Amino acid sequence: MYESNRIITIANQKGGVGKTTTxxxxxxxxxxxxxxxxxxxxxxxxxxxxxxxxxxxxRKMSSFDVMMGSQTIRDAAIATAVPNLFIxxxxxxxxxxxxxxxxxxxxxxxxxxxxxTVEALDFSYILLDCPPSFNLLTINAMAxxxxxxxxxxxEFFALExxxxxxETVNQVRQTINPGLDIQGIVLTMxxxxxxxxxxxxxxxxxxLGEKVYHTLIPRNVRVSEAPSYGKPAILYDLKCAGxxxxxxxxxxxxxxxxxxxxx
Numbered sequence: 001m002y003e004s005n006r007i008i009t010i011a012n013q014k015g016g017v018g019k020t021t022t023x024x025x026x027x028x029x030x031x032x033x034x035x036x037x038x039x040x041x042x043x044x045x046x047x048x049x050x051x052x053x054x055x056x057x058x059r060k061m062s063s064f065d066v067m068m069g070s071q072t073i074r075d076a077a078i079a080t081a082v083p084n085l086f087i088x089x090x091x092x093x094x095x096x097x098x099x100x101x102x103x104x105x106x107x108x109x110x111x112x113x114x115x116x117t118v119e120a121l122d123f124s125y126i127l128l129d130c131p132p133s134f135n136l137l138t139i140n141a142m143a144x145x146x147x148x149x150x151x152x153x154x155e156f157f158a159l160e161x162x163x164x165x166x167e168t169v170n171q172v173r174q175t176i177n178p179g180l181d182i183q184g185i186v187l188t189m190x191x192x193x194x195x196x197x198x199x200x201x202x203x204x205x206x207x208l209g210e211k212v213y214h215t216l217i218p219r220n221v222r223v224s225e226a227p228s229y230g231k232p233a234i235l236y237d238l239k240c241a242g243x244x245x246x247x248x249x250x251x252x253x254x255x256x257x258x259x260x261x262x263x
Contacts, residue, residue: 006257007115007126008183009145013168014161015132017153018188020047021223021233023129025243026149028232029250030125031084038077038123040066040111041090042141043131049089052080053230056091064093067110067140068100074119082232086123098136107136108176112144134168142172147183149253151217152204154190154197159204182211184256186249190216215248 010023023039031037040063041048049059058078065071066088077086101107115126128141142148148169152158162185173180185208191197205212220242226233234243 005121005124005126006147007128007145009128009130009138009141009148010151011130011138011141011148011165012150012152012161013132013134013138013165014153017132018151018217019132020051020129021227022149022151022186022188022217022246022249023048023127024051024227024232025223025234025246026250026253027085027125027127028082028234029247030253031082032234032247033250033254034084035124035254036084036122037086038073038120038126039085039087040126040128040141041087042094042111042128042137043090044092044094045131046090046092047227048129049087050230051227052082052085052087052232054078054080054087054089059089059091061088062091062093063088063111064091064097066114067097069110069114072119073114073117074122082235094137102136108139108143111140115144139172139176142169142180143176145177145180147181149183150185151188152185153188154194154200154216156196156200158200159207162204162207183253185212186215186217187212188217189219191219213249213252215245215252217245217249218242220245 010019012019027037027039039048042063061071061076066076076088079086130138130141152162187201218241220240222237222240223233223242226236
């Protein structure tokens, strides 16, 4: 994989943890500070595509076509309303991917091949938004990525689900992508009024230390409303607490990248 860009898989096998919201708003925040960013929507539901205002009728080419090898990243990427932010949209065709390539020897590496191209170097960050399950799409994302960013909801079963995901990352590292690491854990849907939420934060930080970002993404009505308008929260309401948190998260991501490169 090329090291002059950064490919980050955003994954959690549990649904409803703010995974797609994190992908959209982190990408927007990175683009807002001058990075050229691509989201690859790998979820058949296509929520990242919808949340960035890409109508289904405009998804002439998709991540399915890229993984089938019939289209390139350059051909499939669509400009969004956010300057410097592009997306390879999703369609329901992704539901049939496993049937199409499940017996192929290179089935785990279709996305990696598509991203090991000169045109992928047009983007300084590529974020891969995964479905809420561990399947061939998620395997492709982890095989293609430099690192995994894990959104983790501040709830009772958070650590249990996190342990399963970390084991999955370890298995991928041992079998198909030795360079894969944990970019970081971002704690989402934090409610300061809830004692349990604060306990989850403390437990996760005790367990994983510096891997956990300092930024907490709060529960925020404006962030929840934004996708229905086809906008990232940062465009919908820049001043709301959720938008400000994602800007802080983007700053942390970049700082970690600078430290990694300097090491």
